[in-house]
Amino acid sequence: MFGRKQDPPPTVDAPVVDEPPQPVPTGKGRPTPRRKEAEARNRRPLVPADRRAAAKEARAKARVQRDLEYQAMRNGDERHMPARDRGPVRRYVRDSVDARWNLGEFFLPLAAAFLVLQFVTASTAPVVAFASLVVLYVYIIASMIDAWLMWRGLKQRLAAKFGDAALLRGLTMYAVLRAFQVRPSRLPKPRVKHGQHPA
Known part of the structure; x- marks a missing residue:
């Protein structure tokens, strides 16, 4: 009990053993989604949430396209003319x-x-x-x-x-x-x- 402290036993290095390589997963790593889930993810609303903003954006795009076609017909640029004039x-x-x-x-x-x-x-x-x-x-x-x-x-x-x-x-x-x-x-x-x- 009051004796001298014993030294710890000497450690011996364990031999290094090569572990076999882990197999590389060949699949996509995730389960295939169910058809219902895929359809729900790809579903887009037929009517946008904000109809006024969508209509305003569509009118702006149409106006830009009309201006582009009008300028093309004035300067002869066939790339932007309407299809009936190309x-x-x-x-x-x-x-x-x-x-x-x-x-x-x-x-x-x-x-x-x-x-x-x-x-x-x-x-x-x-x-x-x-x-x-x-x-x-x-x-x-x-x-x-x-x-x-x-x-x-x-x-x-x-x-x-x-x-x-x-x-x-x-x-x-x-x-x-x-x-x-x-x-x-x-x-x-x-x-x-x-x-x-x-x-």
Whole structure:
């Protein structure tokens, strides 16, 4: 009990034993989610929580897109034009219409002038008013014949240049409506002058 303190026994280093490597997990490390859980996680509400904010955001995006398309039609950047104005066929149609003198492009100013003349002379000179109306109708018929002749020649040139597959649906109205627009108001803006027919 009161004897001297004994020294601790000497420690012997244990031999180092290489542990076998732990197997690497081959799976994804987590259980596959149940179908109901996956569907619930991917579900999006059909109606957003804040309808006013969503509508405001949609209007802002639409306005930005419209401004981008309008600027593209003014400066000729086809990448941002509406889909109905893109492509070499539509460009060729526009250039062909713009290079030609069309009766239709003078229709709106002449119609406005004839209607004013008819309104002014309706009570004072009914013969002049009737004559102006007849001349206006004759001009409309002549403009339609001119547009038909334009499209007939343009269709042949399109088929020769791009093949029959280029004669897409709606191309006739695209050309005729452009021919009836006043030249400064045409969009996309004309790239050629009168007489500069595309090759």
